Amino acid sequence: MNILMVGCGQMGGAMLKNWAGLEDMSFTVVDPAALHLPFGVRHETAADALADDMFDMLIVAVKPQMIETVMPAYGPHLIEDGCLVSIAAGYSLQGLEALFPGRAVVRVMPNLPALIGRSATGLFANDAATKEHRALVSHLMEAVGTAVWVPSEDQLDRLTAISGSGPGYVFQFIESFIEAAESLGFSHQDARKLVLQTMVGATEMAMSSDRAVGELRQSVTSKGGTTQAGLEQLRTDGTLDRLMVRTTSAAYGRARALR
Ligand SMILES: NC(=O)c1ccc[n+]([C@@H]2O[C@H](COP(=O)([O-])OP(=O)(O)OC[C@H]3O[C@@H](n4cnc5c(N)ncnc54)[C@H](OP(=O)(O)O)[C@@H]3O)[C@@H](O)[C@H]2O)c1
Structure with missing residues (x-):
């Protein structure tokens, strides 16, 4: 399973730290900063360094205001039945679907204790996400704490008011x-x-x-x-x-x- 994370600051870095030991997963990070990444994580500073490489999952971990300028370059690197996962707070599913039409999209709302592997995370997926996509995202987020699926994006806003804040x-x-x-x-x-x-x-x-x-x-x-x-x-x-x-x-x- 090849996973690409775009942006690896406070939250992306915290999640990656907990994922480093997971079996059968390899991680690539694109972030302009020189990062202290867990052993074995590939680091690139820009999208063009990925050449023709393809990924099973694309994780959006940049600030929400950067999504529209930064993320379109990564769409072609996601395999056809791959899954887009966004941790961006307040960036809607509709907005992500407009940038990545027809793709499986999962919105993830972690909270700050992800830094110590104790996040209470909310998850919501669009209709294109399969059982397998959901299982994979659950697996990743349970490695960072506790994860709860919610039935609507409105419920994710409600969850943000509880565990996010x-x-x-x-x-x-x-x-x-x-x-x-x-x-x-x-x-x-x-x-x-x-x-x-x-x-x-x-x-x-x-x-x-x-x-x-x-x-x-x-x-x-x-x-x-x-x-x-x-x-x-x-x-x-x-x-x-x-x-x-x-x-x-x-x-x-x-x-x-x-x-
Ligand atoms: N922190 C939280 O508690 C929390 C909770 C829930 C959700 N989130 C969400 O998590 C996302 C990231 O938040 P954060 O707190 O981790 O922010 P952050 O620390 O600023 O991380 C964002 C990272 O993206 C990098 N970046 C900037 N431009 C880029 C580009 N063109 N390509 C690739 N990477 C680029 C930044 O590098 P530079 O610093 O060099 O610009 C930084 O390392 C946000 O969407 C936020 O809504 C955060």
């Missing part, structure tokens, strides 16, 4: 939590250590448990205890619930406007 929400929560720990007298270093380990510990516990998250919350909240005193503030009148609905709705609205 989600790392930002989580970083904000962590930041506020650290500031609160500092206001109770901890040094920044200790506050950061305690908060991050608490976030990781609670998250991993939730991931390894079959119990509902609400049940886990109740299990650590004894009546009249410290957790209950804190949660009474955090949960006052459903403020946090409403805030999360407003947060994700705003991100969804923006994702739709960008497409």
Whole structure:
């Protein structure tokens, strides 16, 4: 399986790092920069260096605003039943289909923890994509974390508001939590250590448990205890619930406007 990736910056590079060990796959990258690529990845700086080489999959990993000028040169290098995969945020399937008529196209929405192989990724394909194309893209994205297929492009915008933008929400929560720990007298270093380990510990516990998250919350909240005193503030009148609905709705609205 020959895979061509066009653009290999932060996100393309993160994915490639996780793919380097996959069997029966060879990767070629076109990017003008001098890159530190995993061993065995072929690097070219421009499309003409590919000569007549053909690829089974073409991955769009340049910035969305570059797609229309950069990508048309690569269409002829994709085999007839090959698959175009785009990780570009906010660049629609319709736009990709206009550039690559009749081709199988998969839009992939990874998130930043792809950098450490822990992405929560959304996937959506057009009708030309076969079961085999989908299986191949699932295989690649599961090597970078977790992947979920969605039934429509609108659903991909909704997913963008959850997992695409989600790392930002989580970083904000962590930041506020650290500031609160500092206001109770901890040094920044200790506050950061305690908060991050608490976030990781609670998250991993939730991931390894079959119990509902609400049940886990109740299990650590004894009546009249410290957790209950804190949660009474955090949960006052459903403020946090409403805030999360407003947060994700705003991100969804923006994702739709960008497409
Ligand atoms: N970063 C994220 O969290 C994230 C999340 C989801 C989706 N995405 C999507 O991933 C894509 C890439 O984002 P990124 O954050 O990885 O951006 P990036 O770090 O800027 O990567 C883009 C790469 O493309 C290269 N490039 C520029 N012109 C090129 C050309 N003519 N041919 C080939 N390569 C060229 C750039 O090189 P130079 O730097 O030398 O210009 C750079 O290495 C975007 O479409 C973005 O929407 C990113």
